[in-house]
Amino acid sequence: MKKIKTIMAIAMVSTMVVGTLSGCGSKTSDKASTAVDSTKPVSIAFWEQDDASAQKILDKLIIDFHTANPNITVKRTHYETEDLRKNFTTASLGTTGPDIVLSPNDNLGVFVPGSLVQPVDTIVGADFMKTLDQKSLEAGKFTGKQYMLPDRNGNEVLVSYNKKLVTTPPKTFEELEAMGLQLKKDGKVEYGLVFNEVEPFFAVGFLGAFGGKVFDDVNSASPKPTLNTPAVTQWMTFMKKIHTEGLIPKESDATIADNLFKGGKAAFIINGPWGFADYTKAGIDFGIMSIPTINGKSPAPYSAVKGYTVSAGVKDVNKVAAVKKFLMFVNSKDAQLKMVVAHQQIPTNNEAIKDAKITGNPLIVGQKDQLSKAIPMPVITQMRAIWDAVKPVQQDVLSGKTKPEDAGAIMQKKAEDGIKALGL
Structure with missing residues (x-):
């Protein structure tokens, strides 16, 4: 088993009542639509399986998240592919598991049957889902339900x-x-x-x-x-x-x-x-x-796609609201364009896809033949x-x-x- 590298990015980010969040979804499908305590500290455990250069950008995004909103603690932990899957399965039996996981979509074949994750579209809301590429979203589904919020499309060799x-x-x-x-x-x-x-x-x-x-x-x-x-x-x-x-x-x-x-x-x-x-x-x-x-x-x-899943254990309304805000932030146009610098794959945010940084990047355009x-x-x-x-x-x-x-x-x-x- 490869050595697990753990990196902590601590940020205090304030959670707001969901109705005030920009781009929030409809009240009928939004788990965070219940009134939340906007001053209560919330801790988010974030696990990811990403390249070293992407990890550095994730840390910078977490810092930006902290600067904009001072009240949620975000702890990022890196695992290699097999370690993440095994440790998530084991941790789900206790209280030490993650709230959010960033990993390839084939993990859904383990995460969903194992009842480790919950549908993500009901957390971020229908309006925010419309800001993302529909084809990529399909790859984040399992048994017809949206369990993953993809942030990149391709992941091919x-x-x-x-x-x-x-x-x-x-x-x-x-x-x-x-x-x-x-x-x-x-x-x-x-x-x-x-x-x-x-x-x-x-x-x-x-x-x-x-x-x-x-x-x-x-x-x-x-x-x-x-x-x-x-x-x-x-x-x-x-x-x-x-x-x-x-x-x-x-x-x-x-x-x-x-x-x-x-x-x-x-x-x-x-x-x-x-x-x-x-x-x-x-x-x-x-x-x-x-x-x-x-x-x-x-x-x-x-x-494949790689993206964000939310632990089935995230139920507290304050935690749900915090998770929603984080997911919306890291999947915004600006955040995804920053991540592209590291992973060099097609983003999933519709506005980011049309940006010149993508359409004018030969290393991204050049992948189309292999993807076909x-x-x-x-x-x-x-x-x-x-x-x-x-x-x-x-x-x-x-x-x-x-x-x-x-x-x-x-x-x-x-x-x-x-x-x-x-x-x-």
């Missing part, structure tokens, strides 16, 4: 390349492979390509290039895993090949991959837009492109079992403990057992 090393970007993966290995042979890089080899999210897109998918039908009442297939064998064979030939490192997590690319020691990296700010800060002149075709077929990485080839990540509880099944087997294939041709059957068994353990 794509290829970034070092222009100093790659003057003409490859059109196929075979070209990328040859180029990367040649650069390595010439001593110009340590690795041609890097990515997080621990989390299957970064590599599962390759499965699409071999015609595979992880479920038979994600929209059915009981979707079945489809991992014991020739496509998975081809995927794992491909992964083992680029690992054995040295195109990618023998071991690499997100930090190792980022450091290699930022240090000019890798020509290509498969990562999300959230890494762009760090590459720029490191002085890397980079370009972006879709993950190139393999044998003429495009990989299909997952796309991406697949929306399944927001179903069973997806948790898929990740838990693929992750250890992928690592065993790369380490040589498991043969690629055996990987699919092992993944399938683990996924089926995981789904049964979830009671589905």
Whole structure:
């Protein structure tokens, strides 16, 4: 388990009666419409799973929130993906859990069935919901209810390349492979390509290039895993090949991959837009492109939204009013545009989407091709079992403990057992 990094941003922010809040929703659907004590101190526990550069901006936003309104305490705590999910589930059994969580929308498949979160639209109100992109909002729903307030749209992985090393970007993966290995042979890089080899999210897109998918039908009442297939064998064979030939490192997590690319020691990296700010800060002149075709077929990485959910334990009217005010603040046009600087994804505030900072940003506009080839990540509880099944087997294939041709059957068994353990 990765070390948990906790950062506290304390602010005293005054809560007002909801009827006085700008952009508030209709009284009939607004949980905070009940009169609240405008002087009573309220504490908000805010957990997030975001990049380091985004965390810094979140802290600045919290300070701005404090400056504008002096009476609510906001404590921000950072967790990595798995730690956030597990700790939220555990903390919900007591009184130490968060009031607000910022994370990817696939967590809804765990948060909602676990009764960890509550619908968010009834908190911020119908009028405020209209200020956000409707397509993004759909990705924040589970069983037809709005449990997440997305603040960015995309969250896909794509290829970034070092222009100093790659003057003409490859059109196929075979070209990328040859180029990367040649650069390595010439001593110009340590690795041609890097990515997080621990989390299957970064590599599962390759499965699409071999015609595979992880479920038979994600929209059915009981979707079945489809991992014991020739496509998975081809995927794992491909992964083992680029690992054995040295195109990618023998071991690499997100930090190792980022450091290699930022240090000019890798020509290509498969990562999300959230890494762009760090590459720029490191002085890397980079370009972006879709993950190139393999044998003429495009990989299909997952796309998603990331956003805010509210704990089911938030019931006190003063806490609800404070949570509403915070959510409206961090999802305003100005706040989302500040966050874009870090995550470099399409915002969800309608006015922010139309801003020149977005329409004139080549790193955002340049993502459209990859997004057109991406697949929306399944927001179903069973997806948790898929990740838990693929992750250890992928690592065993790369380490040589498991043969690629055996990987699919092992993944399938683990996924089926995981789904049964979830009671589905």
